[in-house]
Amino acid sequence: MTYETRTRAKIGVLVPFTNTNLEADMDLMRCPDTTVHFQRMGGYDVDEIPGSDQMAGLGASDISHDLRMISGVRPDVVLYGCTSATLTHGPSFDADLARDIKAGSGAKCFTAAGALVAAIQALGVTKVGFSSPYLGEINVQAQDFLRANGIETVKCADVGRELGNYGQGELTPDEVYDLACQADDPAAEAIVLSCTDMRSVEAVTRIEAALGKPVVTSNQAMMFAVAKALSLPRHDGLPGRLFDLLQG
Known part of the structure; x- marks a missing residue:
């Protein structure tokens, strides 16, 4: 063995x-x-x-x-x-x-x-589509955080409802895939999926195949x-x- x-x-x-x-x-x-x-x-x-x-x-x-x-x-x-x-x-x-x-x-x-910022910068992109399971205010702060690091969010998508502390982790990879597609935009050079409790890693390969651009998750x-x-x-x-x- x-x-x-x-x-x-x-x-x-x-x-x-x-x-x-x-x-x-x-x-x-x-x-x-x-x-x-x-x-x-x-x-x-x-x-x-x-x-x-x-x-x-x-x-x-x-x-x-x-x-x-x-x-x-x-x-x-x-x-x-x-x-x-x-x-x-x-x-x-x-x-x-x-x-x-x-x-x-x-x-x-x-x-x-x-x-997350370092990975986006390593890919050499400056315009991203952003999605997360966060409430609206945190999404605004996330975009400000990226902007302060020279990264522009050209489109933002969220789940459209309040999720509790266990709700984020209960999103399925299929739901994460849908979120990523909603964040896509012709100007976006990459898709960012922010949240360590969201099952994004399992969806990365499928998203990249569908959208033809790199995906970065937390x-x-x-x-x-x-x-x-x-x-x-x-x-x-x-x-x-x-x-x-x-x-x-």
């Missing part, structure tokens, strides 16, 4: 405690011989609709305990797995949080929002950032044109 070495890299992930999708996506995209370790974090009310104030509160919450817990595995990289928690505050806050996590864990750090972007930072090779579990930029 052949075993994985499990010595290539250890990836730590901070994940909102109601998120039901991020762990599954990381397992789908995990590079062989790496391990992924999760620490769930609170800072928001499970019974409230996850609007701008709620997500901003999560981003500003104290994660010192969570960092101590995830540091126990001696990770090579720590991911902050909530996109809206930092994009509601803006790029400076996002960058500061990444630095604080690096200082607190001793590992490289990438936030979901920061990784979780895919974080794994791309990890692969680049740790010099991990491309493998069959990595979906989308984004990963064509990797070596191997």
Whole structure:
């Protein structure tokens, strides 16, 4: 019997405690011989609709305990797995949080929002179609976040209804595909699917085949950032044109 070495890299992930999708996506995209370790974090009310104030509160919450817990595995990289928690505050806050996590864990750090921007920039595009399961206010803040990083949203699509903290993860890949198609526009050079709790990774290949343009999702972007930072090779579990930029 052949075993994985499990010595290539250890990836730590901070994940909102109601998120039901991020762990599954990381397992789908995990590079062989790496391990992924999760620490769930609170800072928001499970019974409230996850609007701008709620997500901003999560981003500003104290994660010192969570960092101590995830540091126990001696990770090579720590991911902050909530996109809206930092994009509601803006790029400076996002960058500061990444630095604080690096200082607190001793590992490289990438936030979901920061990784999303870096992935779009790596593709060399500046005009995108944007879709998410967020409420309208967060979508506006997301577009502002992208604009501050030189990325224009030419069309935005959302689910058209309020989703609770479990509703985002309950969207099916078919529904995500429909959302992506609604965000498409002739001027869009890529489609962005924002939210770590949305099942976007499973829909990437289908969307790219239908629309003929690259797709960037929050979780895919974080794994791309990890692969680049740790010099991990491309493998069959990595979906989308984004990963064509990797070596191997």
